Amino acid sequence: MKFAVVNFPGSNCDMDLYYAIKNGIKQEVELVDYRALSLEGFDGVLIPGGFSYGDYLRSGAIAAHVPIVKEIIRFADEGKLVLGICNGFQILTELGLLPGALIPNEKSRFICENVDLKVINNQTIFTRDYQASEIINIPVAHGEGRYYCDEATLMELKQNDQIVFQYQENINGSIDQIAGITNKQKNVLGMMPHPERALEKILGSDDGLKLFQSIINYQRVNN
């Protein structure tokens, strides 16, 4: 598989994601500039964490209006794989590819720590290598990670099994302890925690590796 990591002004987890693909699952990967007009030839697009445009206006708001987003939307519409992590998740909600919004943490404080997540849906292309209800330890680093949506949207998320990860302890005040969701078609995943920072035990946890392996194994089985 060949992955694109989109580089926005202010992205700072682009190289972490790049190495997660290159070394973690040994697949092809390229950094793609936010001004690029095409994602032709790629099988998946990854939107990294960071502070695109300095979080001006709202986190992810300005990045949702740059040239590459037309291609990201096309990818999502065609059922191709789109993964947004942290600021990437914020950008996907601002684009309307995922429902709801990420707002400042309940206690106005930047949270940077390893947290336990529960795998709620292990039937997606991103999570099929995890056990159902498996508890995994993944780092978070965000000031605006509190997931918010209205009641009707929350009902829909539940009915369609779109909630993929929940915090074991509600660190930021997210509704229903949501840490990661997919779109209805389940080809677009957004999550606040950083699986690309949890690939090696020596760095604290390798629980993020299975997320990337899931993608590859899914591809193998289905091609």
Place this chain on the structure above:
Amino acid sequence: MKLVKVYVTLKDSVLDAQGEAIKSAINTMGYNQLTGVHMGKYFELNFSEDYENLEHDVDAICDELLANPNIETYHYEITEEA
């Protein structure tokens, strides 16, 4: 020149964490009768005098960029700039 003043605030259903923090700071200053602070954003947009469909376009700019309809509401005033 037309001047459009846009105000964006969080919906009542969304907790305004910054407003709450500011409120507690003001209470600490001794203003104990202050019961609420809501923080928002203010924008000034300048348009040429003969701009057509101004309201239509300002609505679109607010809906698509300045406000996130999932969490925020907005209102604006169109004024003549001196």
